[in-house]
Amino acid sequence: MRIGGEPVTAAATREIAIPYDGTPVATVYEASKEHVEAAVAAAVTAAPLMRELTLDERASILRRAYQKTLDRRDDLALSISSESGKPLREARLEVERASQTLLFSAEEAHRLAGEVVPMEASPAGKGRWAMTLREPLGVIAAITPFNFPLNLPMHKIGPAIAAGNAIVHKPASATPISALKMAAILEECGLPKGALNVVTGPGGTIGDLLSCHPKIAMVTFTGSVEVGLRIRSLAGMKRVTLELGSNSAVILADDANLDEAVPRCVTGGFAHSGQVCISVQRIFVDRKIRGVFLERFVEAVRKLKIGHPHDPATEVSSLITVKDAERVEGWIAEAVQSGAKLLTGGSRRHATVEPAVLTDVPPHARISCKEAFGPLVAVNSFDTLDEAVGMLNASDDGLQAGIYTRDLEKAFTAARKVHVGGFMINDVPQYRADHMPYGGVKLSGTGREGPKYAVEEMTEIKLVCWKP
Secondary structure (H helix, E strand, O other), rough: OEEEEEEOOOOOOEEEOOEEEEEEEEEEEEOOOOHHHHHHEEEEEEHHHHHHHHHHHHHHHHHHHHHHHHHHHHHHHHHHHHHHOOOHHHHHHHHHHHHHHHHHHHHHOOOOOOOEOOOHHOHHHHOOOEEEEEEOOOOEEEEEEOOOHHHHHHHHHHHHHOOOEEEEEEEEOOOOOOHHEEEEEEEEEOOOOOEEEEOOOOOHHHHHHHHOOOOOOOEEEEEEEHHHHHHHHHHOOOEEEEOOOOOEEEOOOOOOOOOHHHHHHHHHHHHHHHOOOOOOOEEEHHHHHHHHHHHHHHHHOOHHHOOOOOOOOOEOOOOOOHHHHHHHHHHHHHHHHOOEEEEEEEEEEOEOOOOOOOOOOOOOOOHHHOOOOOOOOOOOOOOHHHHHHHHHHHOEOOOOEEOOOOHHHHHHHHHHHHOOOEEEEEEOOOOOOOOEEOOOOOEEEEEEEEEEHHHHHOOOEEEEEEOO
16 A cells, blocks of 8 residues: 555455456555554645645646656556456556546646635725635545546546645555556655555445545545445535446437447447446437347447457456356346347356347336446337437436437437436547546536546635735
């Protein structure tokens, strides 16, 4: 672990293995309550140092980390692929995105500013002058998931540094390697000791300790709804940002460009075996084009290469655990028993599930209303746009969604009616550029990520009013 800028061991250990075949790749230590306390104490000590760094000093650290991340892209990509089971081609892309997230965070450090308040707009303000300042919160707890073990932490750590905060990072139990390597990189780049502490181990224990710790000013979490609700209940008056996943859907109108929509739906549905919060899980296709879409979509899905994550040709590898693969297998069986038709895929070998496409899935099946986090896509038909929007909105989640259509009126009608945090026109909901606002509504969470918006969440406004 990394506490106070130093490597720290513990009595308990955990083996990290490649999910695809169980090959061991590392052994990490598991934090005790005492380690968590030490990490928070180190962050509390470093917080004043972070606050005093100039905006340019913060930006310089982040820019150096951006370059070092690129310099070590091969090593970091191999770590991501090994610990998460992500195909190497996707892991390399994640490293590129993480470096961009750091660069965007550096730019936001330079933009951290308040505003002049026009006091004389009020009779009571005559002769007074005021401005606002944006100040760091102090110590931020970042709790991150397994599916993007480098980029999602950078979406929390980069903006926290830009805002002048200290951090305690708790990575997913299954994927701590890249987080530990990134902490070392940031320290090499001049981050003060104790400004970023990484504690590894069971999420329930460590997450609870951080969420209710009196010295933690904010918790930023990406993960399940159940854990997010628990964090919110424990956090009290702390600031909380929650990104809790989704059951993302895309609408294909009768004028959709299938040359673009089909490959994007394949990528959107099966990248990282569907273990992406904004994976395409539901496709609503106009009945007029249902047949041609399904024929082309199923054919493309069957061509996906399944294999070891280190094989550069692999497009689909395993889920994070055998238990998760068994869960997905069970959801597919449940949908079929409920009347859905399985057009392709669904077979399981160890932790790998063959990409599955189902049609005519009833609304009560878990595939229709819960987050599958696996390689399966449900395709249902509609006759009117309002019908499609109604089926899409029936989910309790609302992270991102999309529509394919050449009709602007149709596109923006859907954009207004769909209840999500982000709506993509002529793309799938899995689209994300790392500087854009990102977050959901309903059970998909609260707050927004993207460096500019995360910095806003991680600072507080102070008013300074002057009477001459």
